[in-house]
Amino acid sequence: MEPGSLRGSVINLTASTISATTITIPYIMAINGILGGMFWTVAGAGMTYYSSRLLIECSEITGKSGYEKLANAAFGKKWKKMVGVSQFITMLGFVVAYLTLVFLFLLTFFRV
Secondary structure, eight states: OOTTOHHHHHHHHHHHHHHHHHHHHHHHHHHHHHHHHHHHHHHHHHHHHHHHHHHHHHHHHHOOOSHHHHHHHHHOHHHHHHHHHHHHHHHHHHHHHHHHHHHHHHHHHHTO
């Protein structure tokens, strides 16, 4: 799979979305209740849809695919680097959250 390809971008976006959703949905429901949690989940889905449409439109206009290439085409090299750093920090956060959840589940499972 070629870096920045449509297939790679779809897989990356799907993995990021599923990762964030898996971690946050239970917390949203616990804090806001069922109705409030459903509201914020639908609101988040709407914002995700809107931002995805903007990314697709920007990609079609510039002919670029991938977050860093789009940032470079739209805003220049400085923002390309910022997007790369932002992606790294986001993925690092997901890894830390997953490791924390796995650790907590293992503690619960083995009742340590």
